[in-house]
Amino acid sequence: MAFTPYIPQDKAPEDLQDQVVQIMRLDAALHAKIPSPLRVPMMNLLRVVNSYYSNKIEGNSTVPADILRAEDAPQEAKGANDLQEIKRHIEAQRRLTNDPIDKVEVCTKGAILRLHREFYDGVPEEMLDIQLNDQGETFRMVPGEFRQFGVRVGQHIPPTVEQMQSHLNDFERLYRLDWIHGLSRFFAAAASHHRLMWIHPFMDGNGRTGRLFTDQYLKAAGFGGYGLWSMSRGFARNVGTYYEMLRAADHPRKGELDGRGELSDSGLLRWTRFFAETALDQVQYFSAQLEPEQLNQRIDVYFEMRSRRALLDSKGDALPELRIEARDVYKTLLYLGDQQRADIQARLGVGERTTRSLLSQMAKEGLITLDGRKPVSLSLSRHSIEFLFPYLW
Template identity: 60%
Template sequence: MALTPFISQDKASGELQNAVLELMQLDATLSANIPQSLRLPMIDLVRQVNSFYSNKIEGNLTPPADVLRAQENPTSENAAEDLLEIKRHIEAQRRLSAEPIDQVAICSRESIARIHRVFYQGIPAENMHIKINSDGETAFLVPGEFRTQGVRVGQHTPPSAEAMSSYWTWFERTYRLDRLHGVSPILAAAAAHHRLMWIHPFLDGNGRTGRLFTDQYLRAAGLGSYGLWTISRGFGADVEAYYGALAAADHVRKGDLDGRGELSDSGLLKFTEYFIATALEQVRYFSSLLEPRMLSQRIDNYFEMRKQGALLSTTGMELPVLRIEARDVYRRLLNYGPMERSEIRAMLSMSESFVHNLLNQMVDEGLICQEGCKPVSLRLSRHSIDFLFPALF
């Protein structure tokens, strides 16, 4: 087995090391500064963003408005397969994020096979026949089962099924996070993303499984706000650049000055620089979205336009007028967290019927959550996403 594990710290340029350090610092700042009341709604929204872009890379062109509606409606038998795929991907993220991450087991073949199974859970057996070559030949895909035959992916021929066992042993040993320190876990995340794609362990679903793995790995590597931002948004924003960077790292070694492994070290360096630059771009973008002063201004503008009845829904319908007091409720929930109805009534100094009607409208529109006797809490309405978080999709 001869693959360079990752661009080690002693071989990374000062510029690359500084980029990793900036990524870690911005990530920590984002995690510390986001209002606690906004953390869970934002994580839920980013799952939808992640699903949109990760599936877009694979040719799923479900419109953002449909992605945002996907979690509000029960699955219909007549729903388009692309939309069902989005829903499964969001649910896979939810399930995986709810499980503890082990720094040793995260890169094990069992863990990655589980990610693959979770992603494909719920797909009918009749939809699991996968086209495996240009002649139209198909094979039956078993979720979580590694391929037992050779494949070709574009210009890349992955390792044979017989050779995969030794590659897995190498992968598990190389990317254990309990043995990596400093900036190495982030540099390793970039390499592990490429190496997993290069091994191509499954007949189908390698791209989305690989990106779900990278989501898990970045969290385990110490990026505490990952989930409030997603690198897949950067990958999916320019799919050609993403595939180009992966292809550069696929190249075989170009002489003795290009490393000592099977693959090009210069190609791996290009992919690592691309990976870190993409992650840095995304954490900067999401940090700017959540910057308190600018977010507050967008909230003011949104509710002012709602008071005037000047906004449309994601389907082009005119949204109903919403009293400006809704802004005060929303802002208070954002800054201070969940509130009892009695506290809201006292804050607004309005009648019980007024508060009841206002909160009911905000619930119907997805701006707040009000369940039984639980306190009222903040939500992110799909109708407000484009306004509060511009250029998210």
């Protein structure tokens, strides 16, 4: 076998086991406590966050304000390749949510090919031309097909094409989640992220495909709150250490006490610790942001400032005045779920014209969703996100 699959639960240091237990506990609490009406808007927002950070790791320079603006007005999102790259990444995540990969199939070659194909779906053909060498030779990559050439990535020389197929067979067998239980599922998620990057199965897009894989694997492993927190955000906020720890797990084993495969078990442990620290940091951050009392206070302050026209947008311009009743509409939708317009009017105790005007402004700003005769539902606007979820970016 070329590599140790993961740090077994019974071999993991006690402090690392404790850390994983804490991650699992916080993830379960986050999954349970988030108000149901906020779940879909938050998961939609986290797709944007995930895409921004995963692509930032690869050098994409698009700023969050442009992404959010493009989400508000998709017809304006044409043009820059960097923004198109992020939009495709968001759409890939959306498709994977609507048509999820089977939990047992998540580590199969077919699933990994699908992740790669989903990301590259609809890209301009010139973005599929991959440079092979310093002489300028190029190769047209086919989305969803494994590489057919040997490659070098910095100091890392990935397995040959023949070796790669053998390693992918091992990968499919070793990381099957119906064979892994307890804390070992988290340790397997950590190790499989590195092992897939080490195998480097594609000519391009390995990093983003690997992070999409880890998103799917953690969900399949039973982390019900995942999607309300993001590993990519943690990796990108410490990208130097991310690459350093991946390289540590790339190292060949150092003697008989460092594992039985080609790769260092001590390097794998360093990577697993980093993965766990990143996961804990992220689930703690999002748990704090979604803590009901704190979120309630931020909502109060946001709408009070809006009612006084005292809140500025990202360009420094004052946002338009919004009646204070908007706060009551927002909280009603947050804690009681979707509402009929007549019920909102009755709760507010104002006239139909006032209600219609208020809801229209809130919908225009993206705070709520109005869809014909359907009940009014909660949303997260571009302007409210920065206030309600500080330090998100």
